Amino acid sequence: MSRSSSQRVVVTGLGVLAPNAHGAASFAGALREMKSGIRYHQHLADLKFGCQVGGIPEGVDELQKQYLSEDELFAMNHNMIYAAIAAIDAWTDAGLERQAPDSEPDWDTGAVIGTGIGGIDTIAEKLAPKVQEGRVSRLGSSMVEQVMSSGNSARVAGLLGLGNQVTTNSSACTTGTEAVVDAFLRIREGRAKRMLAGGSEGSSHYIWAGFDGMKVLNRTMNDAPEKASRPLSASAAGFIPGSGAGVLMLESLESALARGARIYAEVLGGAVNCGGHRGGGSMTAPNPVGVQRCIRDAVGMAGIEPSQIGAINGHLTATFADPHEVNNWSQALGLPPERMPWIHSTKSLVGHALGAAGGLECAAAVLELHHGFVHGSANCEDLHPGVEAYASRIPQQTIEAPELDVVAKASFGFGDVNGCVIFKRFRS
């Protein structure tokens, strides 16, 4: 493996398990058509959740049997199952063959697949009740691998025989984007040829309950699920919880060209940081200086001018922070509202998939670049007054954009953490 620094890094595979689609091609179609994956869920009503709608990938009970054996599924919760399906899809989409269980590990390929909350459903439904009852001896063998934070990436490593770094990062809602940045830097340094990168999050009500308790979920539109996720809207009243997994196969350009791989896009730059809970930042709010520095660092590393960015796939969750985020982008890029790139929210269609959000939304950004479109940002027909100056730059319907050349994707998370990635259409 080459140890020279500054390898160029490209995206050669995508794995998507989203509330509105499974598979990269279906996801691209769903985004273009602005298909919502938000549904009403009776079990949330039965449990007296304020928000009774959410985004859950459909058909997984059947789908999982096509990807995983009974033995494997025995020790997997939804977080792990979603990660496995998306990672296998990214692997296959990259044109790679699955290797036999007794094959040599692939020492050149690793994974950074994060999660925000992880296996809390296993803890709540299996571990805690038995421990409370004094029945530890009846827990069986599968608790640790399901509740350890790295359960998702560890399972993927075994399924695909990965031999390079395999880890799970966790930085709340920045997780998936941070994973892409970390994997990008590892390949760039020449420490791996390929890295699966992204995030996964299960769909358990135990994951969502804490957010409902905080009153940060929208509880006003249970009767209109597809309208409930309203980033950038004046009537936004909190985010809609989502789930699933988004995994990108990042690869050195050298490796991709050598094996004739299809290249979706190039990763030009990326940055992560933290606002330090200072300057207005806190556990739950971003320090605007941190956000702007993160964006500027990513753009600077990419070596592009802000005006080259054609679209921003924002974090944009439908909380009070949306107008602040848009203004931070404008400040960071040094562009007035009317000269800003298109800015839109994939969460308007799939909800906020927490630790999976960055992975899913990076996949969305790459697909938009590859196919030349910017999907409409749904449910913001009543634009928030704080973003009215940007009205002409917020697409309410999907725009065909064959000239789209650079897309910026950012995620911001609890803990005042930030991540930003710059994708560019690949040209040799």
Added chain:
Amino acid sequence: MSQEQVFDKVVSILKPFVRSPEGLEAVKMETTILGDLKVNSARLVDVVLEMEDAFGIAISDEEADQVACVGDAVNLVLNKQA
């Protein structure tokens, strides 16, 4: 329960954990659980718990440690039921 019935039940308990279809195809009393059936050794704990529930018996850690092949598991059950 007859030996045959216990054998069939033990095999059905092992089946979800078996990673060698060929081993399962040719399963007999002498078939080793880890070697021939390629059951993950960590899952033996789950097999023992399933056996306790299925046959209504208690299996000590020491007894479980002696189980290497399918016949060991079958005989363990038969001895408990005797």
